[in-house]
Amino acid sequence: MANQSGNVYGLTILSPILQDTKAETSHNCAIRIKLAGLPRGESSPFAKVSSTHMARLVVMDDVVYVGMPSCEEHLKSQYLVFETNFDGDLETYLARMAREIPAEVDAVWQHCWGYPGVSEVSAFVAYMKKCQVPTTFYFADVNNKTVEQTLRALQAQAAVAEFIERNQGRTTTELQKSFADFVQKLHNTPPPVPGRPGKGGPPRIATKMRWATRSYSNGEVPTPNE
Amino acid sequence: MKWWKTWIVRLFFLVLGAIKPLQRDLVQLSFIHFARWVIVKRNAFPHPAQEQPVEELKYDYLLFFSNFNGTWNQYIDAFSAVLSRGLNFIWRWSEKFPGSVPVTPFKQYIARCQFDTDYYYTAYPYATTNDVKAAHRVQAALEALEKQSVGMSPEEFASAYLRFLVTVQCDLGETGRAPVGT
Numbered sequence: 001m002a003n004q005s006g007n008v009y010g011l012t013i014l015s016p017i018l019q020d021t022k023a024e025t026s027h028n029c030a031i032r033i034k035l036a037g038l039p040r041g042e043s044s045p046f047a048k049v050s051s052t053h054m055a056r057l058v059v060m061d062d063v064v065y066v067g068m069p070s071c072e073e074h075l076k077s078q079y080l081v082f083e084t085n086f087d088g089d090l091e092t093y094l095a096r097m098a099r100e101i102p103a104e105v106d107a108v109w110q111h112c113w114g115y116p117g118v119s120e121v122s123a124f125v126a127y128m129k130k131c132q133v134p135t136t137f138y139f140a141d142v143n144n145k146t147v148e149q150t151l152r153a154l155q156a157q158a159a160v161a162e163f164i165e166r167n168q169g170r171t172t173t174e175l176q177k178s179f180a181d182f183v184q185k186l187h188n189t190p191p192p193v194p195g196r197p198g199k200g201g202p203p204r205i206a207t208k209m210r211w212a213t214r215s216y217s218n219g220e221v222p223t224p225n226e
Numbered sequence: 227m228k229w230w231k232t233w234i235v236r237l238f239f240l241v242l243g244a245i246k247p248l249q250r251d252l253v254q255l256s257f258i259h260f261a262r263w264v265i266v267k268r269n270a271f272p273h274p275a276q277e278q279p280v281e282e283l284k285y286d287y288l289l290f291f292s293n294f295n296g297t298w299n300q301y302i303d304a305f306s307a308v309l310s311r312g313l314n315f316i317w318r319w320s321e322k323f324p325g326s327v328p329v330t331p332f333k334q335y336i337a338r339c340q341f342d343t344d345y346y347y348t349a350y351p352y353a354t355t356n357d358v359k360a361a362h363r364v365q366a367a368l369e370a371l372e373k374q375s376v377g378m379s380p381e382e383f384a385s386a387y388l389r390f391l392v393t394v395q396c397d398l399g400e401t402g403r404a405p406v407g408t
Contacts, residue, residue: 002239002243008260010260010262012262012264012291013272014266014271015274016271016272016273016274016275016278035344035345036344038345040347041351044347046347046349047347047349050349052347052349053259053260053348053349054259054346054347054348054349055346055347056291056343056344056345056346056347057344058341058343058344060341063283063285063287064338064339066321066322066335066338066339067322070285070321071284073283073284073285075271075281075283076279076280076281076282077271077279077281079271079272081289081341083291085259085260085293113277113278114274114275114278115274127274130272130274131274132272133266133270133272133289134264135262135263135264136236136239136262136263136264136265137239137242137243137262137263138260138262139249139252139258139260139261140260141253141258141259141260141358141359142259142362145358145362147349147350150349150350150353150358150361150362151349151350152365153358153362153364153365154350154353154358156361156364157357157360157361157364157397157398160364160368160394160398161398164398171380172380172381172383172384173380175380175383175384175387176375176378176380176383176384179371179375179383179387180375194349194350195348195349195351196351197352
């Protein structure tokens with residue numbers, strides 16, 4: 001099925017936006033204002049729906065006219081385009097949206113035609129499926145790893161780099177013990193928070209490497225984004 | 227796109243999906259996490275409410291979504307340089323597509339047809355596609371070493387550890403903001 005690549009599902013939804021000439025703020029503007037105010041990064045509502053790899057929301061005002069000799073035409077409704085890439089099946093994901101981020105979903109989709117609200121999850125799922133447009137061709141470069149597996153792998157990558165640096169020149173016995181402790185500690189570390197900048201990669205080793213080429217008199221390691 | 231041309235594009239994607247080696251250039255570019263093409267038929271725009279006006283369109287529309295690393299210019303330049311034949315085959319059926327080479331009219335066309343994103347989320351904001359793949363390779367090598375190391379003598383472990391270092395040494399790069407060069 002073109003909507004899926006391996007374990008990853010590519011969902012595309014076009015929700016028609018309400019028109020109300022009497023409204024003080026048009027519905028498309030209201031959606032844009034709401035989206036502009038939504039938290040980003042680890043505070044994003046999509047970080048709560050933790051199976052989301054990447055997602056975007058776009059207000060499509062009209063179709064594009066590319067000039068003569070093509071015909072000029074216009075949409076009768078504007079559309080809210082929701083594109084998301086997530087692990088697992090569609091119904092579970094939509095139900096999670098309804099249950100875990102109901103306020104945000106309501107705030108955005110209440111401006112769309114036919115939106116039933118999230119209080120009845122099955123009605124919300126049915127509505128979203130009605131607005132789904134099937135994917136014609138879907139490409140996912142890594143399609144066999146979940147979000148959590150990827151975050152854990154990035155965490156492990158960072159930790160391994162640091163471990164290697166710290167354990168240079170150790171005796172074989174020390175190295176083996178140190179490795180056993182390291183692996184145990186890594187297993188006990190909670191998975192990184194989705195959407196948090198820098199925490200998925202190896203920022204500590206990166207800063208240490210930079211540190212090695214610069215002198216910091218107070219011994220303080222700069223943060224990765226400095 | 228004129229409605230009858232969308233069937234050609236569908237056929238192309240069908241072949242592209244079935245014959246994996248045809249995706250080689252796309253895979254080797256290795257800066258796209260997820261990409262998709264979606265054909266919206268002129269009479270298939272979603273219509274979930276009776277009161278909603280019905281669209282009356284002459285054209286079908288091809289939507290393209292891409293989640294990539296780097297800047298817009300880097301992305302289009304690489305696309306144009308590496309995938310021009312494939313891109314041309316996909317978009318040549320669209321109205322007034324200028325071709326992906328030369329790149330200047332190609333960029334002008336994209337800029338004209340593009341919708342700006344109002345909200346974007348990624349679970350691993352500073353990891354590129356290559357970072358993700360490298361991290362999974364490190365993770366796999368680490369798990370293998372952990373399994374092997376059970377019951378090893380310190381000398382055997384040191385030898386296995388050395389092999390592990392050789393395996394992962396190219397996959398320990400830094401993540402973070404990419405340098406921007408335009």
